[in-house]
Amino acid sequence: MQTVLISGGGIAGPVLAYWLRRHGFAPTVVERSPGPRPGGQAVDIRGVALEVVERMGLLQQASRVRTQMRGMSILEPDGHEVHRSTEATFSSGRLDSEDIEVLREDLVRMVYEHTRAGVEYLFGDSITALDEDETGVRVDFAHGPSRVFDLVVGADGLHSTVRRLAFGPEERFAYHLGSYLSVFSADNFLALDDWQVWLRDGETGFGIMPVRDNTELRIAFGFESAPLAHHLRDGSALRQLVVDKLASVRWEGTRLAEAARKAPDFYCDATAQIRMDQWSRGRVTLLGDAGYWPSPLSGQGTSLALVGAHVLAGCLAQANGDHRTAYARYERRMRPFVTLNQVLATENSGGPASEESVAHAKSALSLDS
Numbered sequence: 001m002q003t004v005l006i007s008g009g010g011i012a013g014p015v016l017a018y019w020l021r022r023h024g025f026a027p028t029v030v031e032r033s034p035g036p037r038p039g040g041q042a043v044d045i046r047g048v049a050l051e052v053v054e055r056m057g058l059l060q061q062a063s064r065v066r067t068q069m070r071g072m073s074i075l076e077p078d079g080h081e082v083h084r085s086t087e088a089t090f091s092s093g094r095l096d097s098e099d100i101e102v103l104r105e106d107l108v109r110m111v112y113e114h115t116r117a118g119v120e121y122l123f124g125d126s127i128t129a130l131d132e133d134e135t136g137v138r139v140d141f142a143h144g145p146s147r148v149f150d151l152v153v154g155a156d157g158l159h160s161t162v163r164r165l166a167f168g169p170e171e172r173f174a175y176h177l178g179s180y181l182s183v184f185s186a187d188n189f190l191a192l193d194d195w196q197v198w199l200r201d202g203e204t205g206f207g208i209m210p211v212r213d214n215t216e217l218r219i220a221f222g223f224e225s226a227p228l229a230h231h232l233r234d235g236s237a238l239r240q241l242v243v244d245k246l247a248s249v250r251w252e253g254t255r256l257a258e259a260a261r262k263a264p265d266f267y268c269d270a271t272a273q274i275r276m277d278q279w280s281r282g283r284v285t286l287l288g289d290a291g292y293w294p295s296p297l298s299g300q301g302t303s304l305a306l307v308g309a310h311v312l313a314g315c316l317a318q319a320n321g322d323h324r325t326a327y328a329r330y331e332r333r334m335r336p337f338v339t340l341n342q343v344l345a346t347e348n349s350g351g352p353a354s355e356e357s358v359a360h361a362k363s364a365l366s367l368d369s
């Protein structure tokens with residue numbers, strides 16, 4: 001049985017592990033966090049990605065935990081409502097669509113629970129070195145003993161360690177899109193009732209949605225910025241920067257700043273894209289955000305990860321584990337789909353792409369071709 005080490009236990013990693021198991025491979029997932037990593041706002045499962053979830057037998061479960069928004073308001077900087085919609089929200093698109101919006105952490109937990117019985121999970125560890133020869137890849141870990149695997153897949157997100165080790169520094173592949181996005185939780189101090197609010201104030205803006213039966217808020221706060229200096233990218237400095245920026249927001253700035261300061265799940269990163277000419281080198285390949293992060297502005301990160309995992313596992317199975325053939329086919333099949341979906345992030349500066357473009361991009365691949 002061929003062994004495959006997958007770095008990253010977010011969404012792409014466990015979904016790949018599921019499909020590899022189904023095709024007779026022996027997958028191991030190494031995840032840096034001590035367990036499935038929580039955090040994030042809502043993510044969308046759209047188009048062909050819905051089919052992947054259905055084939056995994058998770059469609060009903062995902063539908064049960066989908067967000068239940070009734071609509072959204074767009075506010076002026078002083079909090080005055082200028083527009084409301086009961087047809088669409090910025091986070092999920094049209095509310096009557098068959099696409100599913102779920103909290104990221106619900107999906108992470110769901111794919112983990114669905115795969116844990118048949119997959120070896122190594123939590124709280126990380127790859128430190130890869131050394132490949134004709135027979136396999138010797139992998140060193142930060143904590144566990146070194147092991148040899150037939151193949152290695154980097155599904156370890158935007159700041160992928162596998163990408164750095166196999167292809168070089170992140171700076172070569174990350175294209176900054178001019179802003180940063182932070183996401184964090186707070187009590188529902190706005191008493192939002194299945195209703196989102198969106199507001200833009202100068203070079204900052206946010207979207208707030210209630211979750212968990214309206215008991216909590218998930219706040220997504222963005223601000224325009226060139227790439228930050230290294231010392232500002234550190235966790236506590238970045239949080240302080242967000243707190244300071246929120247404090248000068250005119251509507252609810254003080255309470256939002258306080259929430260960002262206290263949030264246990266504070267997350268912030270650049271809105272960037274990973275663009276690479278090749279995702280594979282030797283026995284190593286990249287999947288999901290690690291290889292082709294489209295940025296949250298596209299709304300398609302999760303769908304690309306789900307589809308990429310299904311396609312990659314299928315290509316490996318079809319090629320009987322011959323990684324050269326399989327990786328070449330994976331790249332040929334995924335490349336046009338990735339390109340179309342990455343373009344969504346930049347189609348309409350400062351706002352979501354058009355409904356037509358999203359409808360075209362989300363379904364521009366057939367799982368069985």
Ligand SMILES: Cc1cc2nc3c(=O)[nH]c(=O)nc-3n(C[C@H](O)[C@H](O)[C@H](O)COP(=O)(O)OP(=O)(O)OC[C@H]3O[C@@H](n4cnc5c(N)ncnc54)[C@H](O)[C@@H]3O)c2cc1C
Nearest residue numbers: 008010011012032039040041156157161288289296301305
């Ligand atoms: C905390 C968090 C919050 C997010 N919030 C949003 C959001 O609000 N909206 C949105 O559109 N997208 C968000 N994303 C990105 C979104 O999850 C992905 O675009 C998408 O789901 C594709 O998933 P992925 O599995 O490729 O990457 P991710 O979901 O980023 O998963 C990568 C996993 O790899 C792990 N990892 C990283 N480095 C290592 C390493 N060296 N060794 C082992 N494991 C490692 C991470 O802990 C993580 O669990 C978030 C990602 C994270 C990690």
